[in-house]
Amino acid sequence: MAYKYITATNWGKDFFTHEERTNFYLSGQLGNVWVVGNNHYGDAWIVKVSGVSKTKVEAQAIVDAEVQAAQAAWDLESDDYKAKYSRPTDITLP
Amino acid sequence: MTTYKGIKGFTAQTLSSDPTTASSVGQIYYNSTSNAFKYVAPGAVAAATWSSGGNLNTARRNLRASNFGTQTATLAFAGNSGPTKYANTEKYNGSSWTEVNDLNTARIIPAGAGTMDSAICISGETTAIVGICEKFDGTNWTETGDLNSHSGRQGMGAAGGSSSAVVAYGGSNTISLTEVFDGSSWTEVNNMNTARASMGNAGISTAALTFGGATTAGVALAESWNGTSWTEVADLNTARTTLAGAGSQTSALAFSGGAATGTVAITESWNGSSWTEVADMATARVNLAGSGTTGTSALATGGNTGGTTHALTEEFTAPDISIKTITTS
Numbered sequence: 001m002a003y004k005y006i007t008a009t010n011w012g013k014d015f016f017t018h019e020e021r022t023n024f025y026l027s028g029q030l031g032n033v034w035v036v037g038n039n040h041y042g043d044a045w046i047v048k049v050s051g052v053s054k055t056k057v058e059a060q061a062i063v064d065a066e067v068q069a070a071q072a073a074w075d076l077e078s079d080d081y082k083a084k085y086s087r088p089t090d091i092t093l094p
Numbered sequence: 095m096t097t098y099k100g101i102k103g104f105t106a107q108t109l110s111s112d113p114t115t116a117s118s119v120g121q122i123y124y125n126s127t128s129n130a131f132k133y134v135a136p137g138a139v140a141a142a143t144w145s146s147g148g149n150l151n152t153a154r155r156n157l158r159a160s161n162f163g164t165q166t167a168t169l170a171f172a173g174n175s176g177p178t179k180y181a182n183t184e185k186y187n188g189s190s191w192t193e194v195n196d197l198n199t200a201r202i203i204p205a206g207a208g209t210m211d212s213a214i215c216i217s218g219e220t221t222a223i224v225g226i227c228e229k230f231d232g233t234n235w236t237e238t239g240d241l242n243s244h245s246g247r248q249g250m251g252a253a254g255g256s257s258s259a260v261v262a263y264g265g266s267n268t269i270s271l272t273e274v275f276d277g278s279s280w281t282e283v284n285n286m287n288t289a290r291a292s293m294g295n296a297g298i299s300t301a302a303l304t305f306g307g308a309t310t311a312g313v314a315l316a317e318s319w320n321g322t323s324w325t326e327v328a329d330l331n332t333a334r335t336t337l338a339g340a341g342s343q344t345s346a347l348a349f350s351g352g353a354a355t356g357t358v359a360i361t362e363s364w365n366g367s368s369w370t371e372v373a374d375m376a377t378a379r380v381n382l383a384g385s386g387t388t389g390t391s392a393l394a395t396g397g398n399t400g401g402t403t404h405a406l407t408e409e410f411t412a413p414d415i416s417i418k419t420i421t422t423s
Contacts, residue, residue: 028378
């Protein structure tokens with residue numbers, strides 16, 4: 001398994017550092033979902049940020065719910081708004 | 095004659111922690127804490143990463159920053175979250191954002207230029223697109239000369255090293271107009287080669303770079319401004335719009351944005367002649383703000399991913415040195 005999936009709230013400065021970004025893959029997604037490289041550096045970061053472990057299916061469901069809510073909101077917008085801003089697209093986690 | 099040194103070589107020194115200074119480049123050593131042989135390579139933009147910075151006090155998209163601010167001194171202003179348009183202005187000190195005096199006119203999608211204490215907010219949309227410009231002196235915003243032409247210009251680009259020397263350009267897929275600001279009034283000058291909006295921007299009023307943006311779709315085009323005219327330069331590797339930029343005409347970064355594949359976290363580094371992909375941002379987003387004076391140190395803040403508006407900030411830093419672990423594979 002190349003990645004682990006967690007939820008954690010980005011508190012700002014030093015939530016992830018340059019050194020950490022050098023040592024493992026990290027991608028922030030909607031719903032405070034984080035895709036984390038599966039190595040011991042990534043594991044240490046998950047502990048640091050008090051990450052709540054999710055399966056990939058659970059993490060994808062969180063992201064899907066956020067996207068679907070945004071799509072529903074967009075569908076209710078005016079034609080002028082829709083002309084300016086594109087409809088939120090689905091996101092598939094790696 | 096055979097010597098001991100010739101057979102055995104030098105003994106690598108043992109260090110309990112990695113060196114941190116540029117003077118150690120070329121050094122090979124054994125790190126007794128991590129139990130690994132390592133060496134010190136020169137730092138480079140290729141070794142740069144994005145780290146998290148302090149969160150904005152007010153999450154927003156379609157905001158702008160003082161484009162020539164730094165990682166430890168940048169101004170962010172305007173923007174929206176849903177239907178609420180903000181006049182809010184915040185200063186960044188390298189670790190946290192502090193609210194300061196608001197713009198006189200709340201708006202979204204202005205152009206922004208200058209530094210933290212000498213910034214300018216150009217045009218933008220209130221209930222309609224306005225030509226109103228405001229200068230920030232470190233404490234207050236004061237209205238200054240309007241653009242000559244603001245109609246239809248949504249997502250204009252700008253670059254400037256202060257609030258009194260700025261170039262602003264583009265703003266729609268039919269507008270390539272360029273105007274320069276001398277601190278009190280705007281003057282029309284030579285047009286961009288390709289009309290577009292929502293570009294990434296870098297540089298100052300006499301040496302600027304604009305890249306990406308949208309004509310009828312996201313583009314990879316880049317143009318360089320020499321104070322008199324625009325010249326097309328090498329394209330981005332990934333066409334995109336509503337991205338952000340930072341740096342100078344010869345050392346710049348393009349990051350995040352909306353591409354054909356969706357919202358991307360891709361970062362590209364400009365060395366004066368070509369773009370190279372470097373480390374991705376952690377959170378892909380559009381409608382964010384960028385700031386920075388070189389392509390080795392930049393700040394990205396705000397923006398949105400789908401319907402989620404961010405307060406998130408990320409800091410791009412190229413290290414002076416790069417520590418490499420020697421492996422046997």
